[in-house]
Amino acid sequence: MSARNPGMELDLGWISKVQVNQPAVIRHAEQIQTRRTVKKDWQAAWLLRAVTCIDLTTLSGDDTPSNIHRLCYKATHPISEDLLRVMDMHDKGITTAAVCVYPARVADSIKALKAAGCNIPVASVATGFPAGQTPLQTKLDEIRIAVEDGAREIDIVISRTLVLTGQWEGLYEEIRQFRQACGDAHMKTILGTGELGSLTNVYKASMVAMMAGSDFIKTSTGKEAVNATLPVGLVMLRAIRDFYWKTGNKVGFKPAGGIRTAKDALTWLMLMKEELGDEWLKPELFRLGASSLLADIERQIYHHVTGRYAAYHNLAMA
Amino acid sequence: MLGPGGRVRREPMAESVGAGPASVRGIYEALDYGPAREGVGPAQAWLDAHGRSLGHFIDGKWSKPEGRETWVCKSPATGESLATTLQGQQEDVEAAVQAATKAFENWSQLPCHARARHLYNLTRMIQKHQNTFTVLESLDTGKPVTEARVCDMPLIVRHCYHHAGWAQLMGVEMRGWEPLGVVSAIIPSGSPLVLLAWKVCPALAMGNTVVALVPPTAQLSALLLAELCDQAGLPSGILNVITGAEALAGILATHPAVDAVAFAGSAELGRSLRQVTAGLGKRLSLQLGGRTPVLIFESADLDSAATGLTETLSSHQGLLLGGGAPLVLVQEAVAGALVQRLKARLGALRVGEALDRTTDVGGLVDEVWRAALQAHVDEAEAEGAEVFQAWAALPAQGSYYPPTLIIGADTTSRCIREEVFGPVLVVLPFRTTKEAIALANSTPYGLAASVWTEKLPLAMEVACSLQVGTVWINGQRMYDAAASFGGCKESGFGCNGGKEGLYEYMRPSWESRIHSRATDMNYKTFAASSSAAPFPVPGQAKDPPSGPTQEAHRPSVDRTYKLYYGGAQKRPEGLSSRPILDSTGHLMAYIADGSAKDIRNAVEAAHKAAPWWRGRSAHARAQVLFYVAENLGLRQMELTAELAALMGVTPEQAAQEVELSLERLFHWAASCDKHGGALQDTPLYGTNLLLREPLGVLGIVCPDENPLLSFISLWAPAVVWGNAVIIIPSQRYPLPALGLCQVLDTSDLPGGVLNVLTGDRDHLARTLALHQDVQALWYFGSQQGSQLMEWASAGNLKRTWVNCGARRHWEDPAQGAGEEFLSQATYCKSIWVPMGDVFAS
Structure with missing residues (x-):
């Protein structure tokens, strides 16, 4: 991860000035999809880069040590060695960026990764994920425990209540405390954008989260009705850029929820490239929160290398 | 994109594409965009099928007359030569116009539904070849291919569907209107096919046939379109496409059998087309830049x-x-x-x-x-x-x-x-x-x-x-x-799209096709000065004066008619008068002989009044017109007597004209708050408003027939739709109009909204036509005068409406108060208002 974001004083004047025109943002999102594309070798290379940005995720009630173990192994070997070798990419150490699990599964993950001899970080969701409707003290304890168990990244969720009722100071204070509780662990702040009511609120919440010291801002938990959409992404990237222009601090972006196809992954990468530039195309500043995405990318790469479409059973399961 | 930029000239960066074979390994680090070239197969195949040598498409077939210069059509981006096209000549124009004229006979007589089917079939055919169009369009205009695919082609297809629909509905929706005949569409170099579709679709839908002139340098897609018309089974000759230089535009536009000119392109060529078609009775629409x-x-x-x-x-x-x-x-x-x-x-x-x-x-x-x-x-x-x-x-x-x-x-x-x-x-x-x-x-x-x-x-x-x-x-x-x-102002006139756009290709059913010939006139001198108007020499009139005789011992008080502008009676700058004779040739009165300077003053007064007037609500403007009618009613007897004496008509005839004039004021007052605009059904998520906007300052030149009725029929719609008007009443019979000025004074019509200037009609009209700050001119006078007006209007490209000397029956509501008055008094403004803030759950 890149240098940490120290945050800044809450600047309500700045936040209040924001204007977001939704139809125009939607149009811009459509434009990016029609006007940018990558083909052939470019597509393969971009997809491999996408793999390195994935937070390979499982967040289910039925997670057990065995599927966590499989997930971690897949994270360390996301693309079959044979395929990588054909593309001369086998020595690039391609892994996913992290694995992302519930706090109770952090220890399992650390163990599995250690067994696989891999040093990628474990990210843990926290603070009453996904709804964030637990008492503050519980949320803070949850973060501390996850960090004690070895999580190096914490994906916190914000209280949507505070956003919808306009309590920006409260939101700022809460995230500040989360950040303190994270200690050295990097903090990704999940906005739950599908529940924020408007794109204007998405911008404001993004900005407050960055002012409060988030290292990443993240769209969704994956549990809301609407998750990572391009218009939401555009607005969050605007906020990241504005924050950078103002403070010089680079904050990362993580779309999550509903990203299932290789094409989705490419679109998000292009969005990053267009809006923030090449620096934001690396795992230090860009993550894709996804579970089934990797399988589709691997299939596309299989096709690129062999010229044949893969059956799911041709590739290892996560 | 966050880095600083600047005007430091740097060597263009070679992407990994250019620098030898790219590898996944290399791209993985740079993460640049690679080449994503569109396949050109179908377009090249079409060109190959034509031997890379294209002619005109006339009367449903390719035509390659002998002895034509050829032109190599190159892709502007790459310089790659695509095909050769012909440099058309006058005979080619002739052939195309003839084909269109012949095709018009049947096409215009087809049942609406048959035309609708044809256009529907054409639309389907275009959709089937969208990819070919897209690539061809990009190849020969240098337009980014994505732009052609995402913006242009869907728009063209939408135009075709929409107008196939209008073809179906024409019988119901356009009752009282007829096709014009042969429409010439003239399109500039490097323009998108959309521009042509914009002209061709409504023209064909309304039963016209088309001759399109496209530059030989580009616009192969227009030829493809014509060929597909044939493939789709449309009657031969309804769309003819010829290629040729700009010089051919004038020849096509002035061709006697061409009824309308739909032009898109440079202001320069637009102006010249306005001038060469002056007085020919052709409908002209100009879509210029801006x-x-x-x-x-x-x-x-x-x-x-x-x-x-x-x-x-x-x-x-x-x-x-x-x-x-x-x-x-x-x-x-x-x-x-x-x-x-x-x-x-x-x-x-x-x-x-x-x-x-x-x-x-x-x-x-x-x-x-x-x-x-x-x-x-x-x-x-x-x-x-x-x-x-x-x-x-x-x-x-x-x-x-x-x-x-x-x-x-x-x-x-x-x-x-x-x-x-x-x-x-x-x-x-x-x-x-x-x-x-x-x-x-x-x-x-x-x-x-x-x-x-x-x-x-x-x-x-x-x-x-x-x-x-x-x-x-x-x-x-x-x-x-x-x-x-x-556009409006110098961006041209005539609108494309929607129901409004259809009127560009139609004439009212009562109007006959005008194919007048231009007079060989000297534009510099024609009506350049006010003609002398000698007053009658006593004793020369044949009969004694009719009407009330003077009482021997008590002379009547002299009545002085002045100019009326800025809300006041003004003496003419030239301090001279013109005599007005009654029907027997006896002096009836002297009227002010207005000059160019009076026009100048009146235009200034009109501009002062215009912004406030247009800002009034439709209701308020209608109220004023009703009030004028009310006051006119009070003077009905007096006006009737005056009209009878002036024109030598029976009191009944005179009474009827006054009665009709009053009714017409009611008509326009009543219409004013009914037709201000509409909602247009576009695919936009949101609203599209059509507003009818006043043109600004409008000049009107009245005919001699029905001097009161025509006068009122002309200014009432113009004024009630928010324009400020300078009107020149009948040169021969101006007295009824001047009598009305006093009515206006008492009717709350704000000063400067209606300005009445008398004098030498064509001289005053000429000054108005040449005025850069007059936005439109209606002229109902002679053929020569019409020609001059159209020619002179080219300066600021003001909209003109002229009669080419043809008479109009003002008593007939269709002719004296038809829909065309509304469209001539306003321009259409589309306001696009996208909506949306509802978000996620």
């Missing part, structure tokens, strides 16, 4: 505005559809923030080969533009403006120009005054809304504008105050077949 002002307020979503602006740069250098490069007016408080965003966006644009799917900005359509463009940029810089150019994006080869930002140029600068064709944005700050509107309106053009603000009252007020044909609110470049699109 400058699109983009007004960005501090309440705007600046990022979206910046994105929208950069998007316009990819629209094929803004050619024609949206006018030249946009003029960005930004509120001073946010100017810095906007410029910062624009610089970042410009740097991220991809300039390159048109056929690459990731190209945002293609090459210059014509290399000659470069010098002009560079001159504009250099001049602005020399005048102290900041110039920012995104050089990094430029490919090593090809006729490309870097996306450019000019910040803070003076309003006198050429980069602000003139059309600029190229990927250039000129940014100018403003302080207040009032100033923004003034700056946006202070150009000779009036095509389109956009307004960026999140404040609804601000957006709507600005949209209504801009003198343009289209306003996009928080967006750019939205077009649709159901929405009218057309």
Whole structure:
């Protein structure tokens, strides 16, 4: 991860000035999809880069040590060695960026990764994920425990209540405390954008989260009705850029929820490239929160290398 | 894109594409975009099938007459030669017009449903060949292929469907209207096919046939379109396409069998077409260029505005559809923030080969533009403006120009005054809304504008105050077949799209086809001075004066008729008079002999009154007209007697004319608050409003027939729709009009809204026609006068409505108070209002 974001004083004047025109943002999102594309070798290379940005995720009630173990192994070997070798990419150490699990599964993950001899970080969701409707003290304890168990990244969720009722100071204070509780662990702040009511609120919440010291801002938990959409992404990237222009601090972006196809992954990468530039195309500043995405990318790469479409059973399961 | 940019000229960067074979390994590090060239197979196959040598498409077949020069049609971006085309000649025009004339006989007589089926079939055929069209369009105009695919083709298809629909509905919706006949469509070099579709679809749908003239340098897609008409089973000869130089435009436009000229292109050629077709009785519509002002307020979503602006740069250098490069007016408080965003966006644009799917900005359509463009940029810089150019994006080869930002140029600068064709944005700050509107309106053009603000009252007020044909609110470049699109001021006249657009290709059923010949007249001298009007010498009249005789011992009090402008009776500047004789040739009165200076004064007075008048509600304007009618009613007897004496008609006839005049005032007063606009059904998620906007200051020249009725029939609709009017009543019978001036004084009509000037009709009309600040002119007089009016109107491209000397039956409501009065008194403004804030769950 890149240098940490120290945050800044809450600047309500700045936040209040924001204007977001939704139809125009939607149009811009459509434009990016029609006007940018990558083909052939470019597509393969971009997809491999996408793999390195994935937070390979499982967040289910039925997670057990065995599927966590499989997930971690897949994270360390996301693309079959044979395929990588054909593309001369086998020595690039391609892994996913992290694995992302519930706090109770952090220890399992650390163990599995250690067994696989891999040093990628474990990210843990926290603070009453996904709804964030637990008492503050519980949320803070949850973060501390996850960090004690070895999580190096914490994906916190914000209280949507505070956003919808306009309590920006409260939101700022809460995230500040989360950040303190994270200690050295990097903090990704999940906005739950599908529940924020408007794109204007998405911008404001993004900005407050960055002012409060988030290292990443993240769209969704994956549990809301609407998750990572391009218009939401555009607005969050605007906020990241504005924050950078103002403070010089680079904050990362993580779309999550509903990203299932290789094409989705490419679109998000292009969005990053267009809006923030090449620096934001690396795992230090860009993550894709996804579970089934990797399988589709691997299939596309299989096709690129062999010229044949893969059956799911041709590739290892996560 | 976040890095600083600047006008430091750097060597263009070779992407890993150019530098030898790219490897996944290399790309993985750089993560650049690779080539994504569109497959050109179908388009090349079509060209090959024609042996790469194309002729005209006339009467359902290819025609390659002997002895024509050929022209190598090259792709502007790559210089690759695509095919040869013919340099058409006069005989080719003849053949095409003949084919169209012959085809018109059947096509115009087909049942509406049959025409609708034909157009539906054509639409389906176009859809089947969309890819060929897309690639061909990109190949021969240099338009980015994605632009052609995503914007142009869907629009063309939409136009075809929409107008197939109008063909079906014509019998019901256009009752009382008939097709014009043969329509000539003249399209400029490098223009998108959309432009042609805009003319061809409504013309065909309404039962006309078309001869399209396209430049030999480009527009192969027009030939493909004509060929597909044939394939789709449309009758031969309804769409003929000939290729040829600009010189052919005049020949086609003035061809005796051509009924209408639908032109898109340069103002220069537009003006010349206006002049050469003067007096020929042809319908003319001009779609000329312009400058699109983009007004960005501090309440705007600046990022979206910046994105929208950069998007316009990819629209094929803004050619024609949206006018030249946009003029960005930004509120001073946010100017810095906007410029910062624009610089970042410009740097991220991809300039390159048109056929690459990731190209945002293609090459210059014509290399000659470069010098002009560079001159504009250099001049602005020399005048102290900041110039920012995104050089990094430029490919090593090809006729490309870097996306450019000019910040803070003076309003006198050429980069602000003139059309600029190229990927250039000129940014100018403003302080207040009032100033923004003034700056946006202070150009000779009036095509389109956009307004960026999140404040609804601000957006709507600005949209209504801009003198343009289209306003996009928080967006750019939205077009649709159901929405009218057309310019005002020097961006031309005549609207495209929607029901309004259909009228361009129709005439009222009662009107016969006019094919008049132009008179060989000397425009410099014709009506250049006021003709002498000698008063009668006593004793020369044949009969004794009729009517009431003077009482021997008590002379009547002299009645002096003056000019009426600015709400007051004014003595003519020339201090001279003209005699008015009654039906027996005896002197009835003297009227003021107005001159050019009086016209000048009246136009000034009209402009003073116009903004306030147009701002009144329709209800308020109607009230005034009703009040005029009321006061006219009080003087009905007196006017009747005067009319009878003047014209030598029976008292009953005179009474009927006064009665009808009063009714006509009621008619227009009643209409005023019924037809102000409409909603247009476009695919936009939001609203599209059609507003009928007044033209501004309108000159009207009245005929001699029915001097009271025609006078009222003409000014009433013009005034009630919000124009300020300068009207020249019948030269022979001006007294009824002058009598009415006193009625106006007592009817709350604000001074300057209606100005009545008497004198030598054609001389006064000439002055009006040549006046740069008169927006439209209606002329009902002689054929020669009509010719002069159309010729003289070319100066500021004012809209004209002339009768070519043909008589109109003013008593007939269809002729004296038809729908055409409304469309002639207003121009259409489309306001696009996208909506949406409902978000997620």
